[in-house]
Amino acid sequence: MKRSLKKQQGTAALFTVLMLPGFLAMMYMTIEATRYMQDEAKIGDAMEAAALAVSGNVDKNIDTNKALVKRYADLYLPDANVQLENINVEVQSCEDVYGARCGEPGVYDRHGFYFSEFRISATVSQQSWFPITEKLPGFDETINFDGKAVARKYIFDPLDLILVLDMSGSMGNAWSASGSDQDKYQGVLDIVERLATDIHTLNQEIADVNKRHRIGVSVFSDRVVHKEDTAYGTRYFRSSYLYQAHEDNWRYKYAAQSTLMNNLFNDRYFGIYTSQSSDSTTFYNIDLTKDLPALINQVKYFTPSGYTASFEGIVAGARMLYGSLEPDVKRKKVLIILSDGEDYGRDYYGYYNHKWDGINLYNAGMCNAMRDAFIAQDAQLTLAVIGFDYDLERNQGLKTCVGEKNVHTARDYDDIYNTIVPIIAEAVGHLFYRDYQAN
Incomplete structure (x- = not known):
């Protein structure tokens, strides 16, 4: 009986040694996967906050607003790699989005309010804590995350x-x-x-x-x-x-x-x-x-x-x-x-x-x-x-x-119009469906 018990203990120890890498790999994968799921949510939150900030910024310079988006991404994802060249800021008028249907009630809201639209997107990268090796499974050494958001500023007040x-x-x-x-x-x-x-x-x-x-x-x-x-x-x-x-x-x-x-x-x-x-x-x-x-x-x-x-x-x-x-x-x-x-x-x-x-x-x-x-x-x-x-x-x-923040330089006539509309609209925009399709 004692020999059998010792034999079983030895077998369990052997199985533990054999299974330990798998258990560790599962633990690493679980930790890293949880981290990446959180990062995926954080980049979305960062883009939404940045879209509202850009819509409320009186300075419409694209480079300035890219830097603003980067600050929000750095704040929400402090250990991520955020590069300005991977950030996109696009400002569109109602007519740019809906053409001749801009202002038509029921197309995008029941009143057809005019608006300026701010599209924000960014790609950030994270270094894996547990990258894949020859002996252990894991994630790629660098993981990229994409986030985007849309905010609109409407002309409401008289x-x-x-x-x-x-x-x-x-x-x-x-x-x-x-x-x-x-x-x-x-x-x-x-x-x-x-x-x-x-x-x-x-x-x-x-x-x-x-x-x-x-x-x-x-x-x-x-x-x-x-x-x-x-x-x-x-x-x-x-x-x-x-x-x-x-x-x-x-x-x-x-x-x-x-x-x-x-x-x-x-x-x-x-x-x-x-x-x-x-x-x-x-x-x-x-x-x-x-x-x-x-x-x-x-x-x-x-x-x-x-x-x-x-x-x-x-x-x-x-x-x-x-x-x-x-x-x-x-x-x-x-x-x-x-x-x-x-x-x-x-x-x-x-x-x-x-x-x-x-x-x-x-x-x-x-x-x-x-x-x-x-x-x-x-x-x-x-x-x-x-x-x-x-x-x-x-x-x-x-x-x-x-005031310096209220000074704007236009590149062409459309740029003049697209600068006027955010000035006369509400102070800060509202988030809009990030994946909407203009019909």
Whole structure:
């Protein structure tokens, strides 16, 4: 009996020795498989968090947002290898996704809200803890995981949008780097028409007329022009907020910066009345309106002329937004400047320099004073600039005005449109089905 027991013990020990590698392999595989299952879930969570972060980031530079995605991947998977070249960030408009069916109720939501879509994807790699060997089974030495997510920013809140359009003489040239041979002002006016058409379509689905979106334009070169329809016909007022004209000619009399700063929203014009000069009727400001087909019909006849003084358009646009404040309706107030260059040129007699006058105004806090005035009325003013066909980094004045994170550079006309939509939409997007198929 004792011999039999010893014999059995020896046999068990032999089986244990023979089976131990298998048990260890199963344990290793279980541990590693559990780890990889967790990593698979983590990369999905990281991409969802990153998609929301990118949708809420005011900086739309693709490289900047790739770096943002990488930070989220590193946070969720600290021991993974995450490379920027394995991260993809794609921004699409509603029209890019659904074409002519964009805005159609029932296609992707019951209202057909316009949106910007942010597609995020990344491939990360992990080093195996227990790689396969000649003696033991295991995993490949490096395992890759793919994650993706989709977020959409919708235009929900009633919107008041002022587009501050540069109509200086340089806008009459082509933007060759964009791949288009049309003059820049024509490309920008096409964007105004496209945006106004989309918003008009959206407005038709909003039953409450008071909550429909409005758009206006503030057009500048070295001045702005106000149009008034009177019983005596249409009159045009050339206006300058920093330079005040004499009644008999265009010789400017300097209005001190402090005077302008103290009267930013004082409803009065600087300038003189003119109805004869054809130059004064090449463009003019259009106040906020829900009649967007009428706005489209007016802007298509605008043509550029003159030097560049962006502060003239910004003051005029901010005044339109401030004058439209309503106590009963909370509207999102947005002013976006579209310009192809720095402030440039002098007044008629060469006394004043638009570039340095603009920089001095911005450095004196003109734009901050505008924001503060809106805050005092329980409202918020959003300022942004989209530059094209020049190095926007040189324009320190506008960067000071809107804030560095609200400065955007466009590659082509579609890029301008795709930059505008996220600015006017909600602050942060909503996650959408990552594997959806657009029909």
